[in-house]
Amino acid sequence: MKRVAVRFLFLLIAGVMVLSLFVIQTEAFSARDLAKGAKGDDVIELQARLQYIGFYHGEIDGNFGYGTYWALRNFQEQYGMPVDGIVGKNVKKKLQGISDYDEKYVKGQIAKGNQFTYYGGQPLEAQVKKGSKPQKQMQTPAKYSDQDIKLLANAVYGEARGEPYEGQVAVAAVILNRIEHADFPDTVGGVIFQPGAFTAVSDGQIWLTPNERAKEAVIDAINGWDPSENAIYYFNPITATSKWIWSRPQIKKIGLHIFCN
Amino acid sequence: MKRMLFIMTYSFIVLGIYAFGKTQETEQLSVALNTQYSKSISDASQKLGELEESVKKSLLFEDEKSSAKEREDVWRLSSDIKASIGALPVNESFSTSWMNYLGRLGNYAKESTEQGNKDDYYAVMKRASDNLDELSSEWQVATSDLLSGDMTMQHWENKLGSNVENEGNWGKMGASIKQYGEAVFPLTASESDAQKKKELRNIKDQKITEDEAIERFKKLLPEVSNDVIAAEKSRKGAPYPFYHIRFSENSSIGYIDITQKGGHILSYLVERRMGKPTKSFEELKKMAAVFLDKADYKDVVLEESRENDVAWHFVFVRVNPDNNAKVFSDPIHIKMAKDNGEVLGMDTSEYIRKETLKPQPIRDVNWKEFFRTGVKVMEEELAYVENKQLEQRLAHYLTVVSNDKKPETYKIVVDTDTLEVIKTEKQ
Missing domain, CATH: 1.10.10.2520 (Cell wall hydrolase SleB, domain 1)
Known part of the structure; x- marks a missing residue:
């Protein structure tokens, strides 16, 4: 009886841990909608997730430019969603369901200034090249670096x-x-x-x-x-x-x- | 006493070593500076000779194809000399006139090749050649002793005339270049129109008073306009008179400039402590559009949005009702706070200049033949865009994606009549 109780407790704890991970994962995006011109952590996550499933091939830099926009539209088209280039609740949910986001890895590489990608199914170590050109920090008109x-x-x-x-x-x-x-x-x-x-x-x-x-x-x-x-x-x-x-x-x-x- | 003597001797030695080090460093810097300035002077002198020669050579041929290389050289050498002059602490009056002259000379050589106006080219360049001949001699005199011996920054300033002593000589040379420039390369009709627009000479509205300007401000932005700190007229040298109104309201402080003729808003900007973002992109976009509509800017559409730390910057552009073409030279910039959606700034100075648009034929284009295989046209619109001759041209405004492993997006502007590519900008 004691052994059953211990097993039950163990399963309960494991279940709670898995659930909490899931909760963290699904709530990673903030509530705001994202559109071309946006910047920040949400955009980093969006780019990483789109790259993970092979839609985005540009730099993961947190700037929602045309590269991200076309990738998003292709994603929306392939998954039968309205093709508007805007990341709303449904797009976030779909993306979270079919992709992974290793925030520590992605933000760590950005902080180190490394050149990196985040394609799913490939070992992360093989996707990092140390040192890169500095990334664009702000949303500015194209003619200014x-x-x-x-x-x-x-x-x-x-x-x-x-x-x-x-x-x-x-x-x-x-x-x-x-x-x-x-x-x-x-x-x-x-x-x-x-x-x-x-x-x-x-x-x-x-x-x-x-x-x-x-x-x-x-x-x-x-x-x-x-x-x-x-x-x-x-x-x-x-x-x-x-x-x-x-x-x-x-x-x-x-x-x-x-x-x- | 002994200890005192020791400390003093020790301090003296340390100070001596420090002073020696500093002198060495200053000398090294002086040598480096001397080398750099000498190189710029010697480059400019040599290239001025080459420029003069290229202009003369280009005048030898009847057929412009035969002089294409020389014309290209004129353009290249003008840019090179401009860069050398830009790197020297030369008298401001001289440097600005010289830069302007060289820019106009180079551009003229390049554009005349593209447009093929042979007779004009010979008339203009003959005069330019004579000017360069004279300038070359003056330049040699002015720079004759600049390449001898070590010089400090102070010496260079003295010799190159940014110092009061030599202001006269270089200033005189600057004045003659200015005269040459105005005579040989006068403003074209389009340039003159552009200048008039910039100086708001096309606004014919009635003048308003300072009180009326403040009233206009209060009506437009009631939240920040209760406490006007000061209102003053622009200074006498302003090409267009305006009222400069400064205000402060709670933690907000800012300004608004309003034209005297017609009371048009030029620009408005406010600074305040910002809170945490609460407004979404969609909400702010809507708020900006509603604000502009209420302020009677009814003929504009959103063209671009950019998020930054505390605000979204939106660019709205005027739409020509006849053909729905966007007029990129008539934009309104608006800055919306991410914390509460307040309008933090607005700039309508270009919008109120309003371009004059002419009707223009639209030729059909097969973009599949126009671009290489694999290049995709993602979006196509009509827009009025300024070309190199500063004329407003109706154009196909295309968003194009390249056929690379990492596709790049470009905005390409193609004249609807001549199919000339006016602009290609990587996004």
């Missing part, structure tokens, strides 16, 4: 960290306006490192680590905001030494900077 955004954030922080948010977005916008302007180099690096163009480059403050506010300001500028109203120069009237800069037509003043053409 993460490197561009990092440089812009460094420049904004070095040049305008004490300025109002509007002033920081305006500094980033001036750099972007210069890229489009015939009088200046046509790359982010070319404009920022043009000798004498920015004080932060001359005094080395460009290499300070930018804060989240500066990064957010850059994201807003590359997404289309220009509080400088098309300016291509700015200067601090208290510290400016060049006579020439005073000859430029002035547009507006934000914080300590005057923005001009």
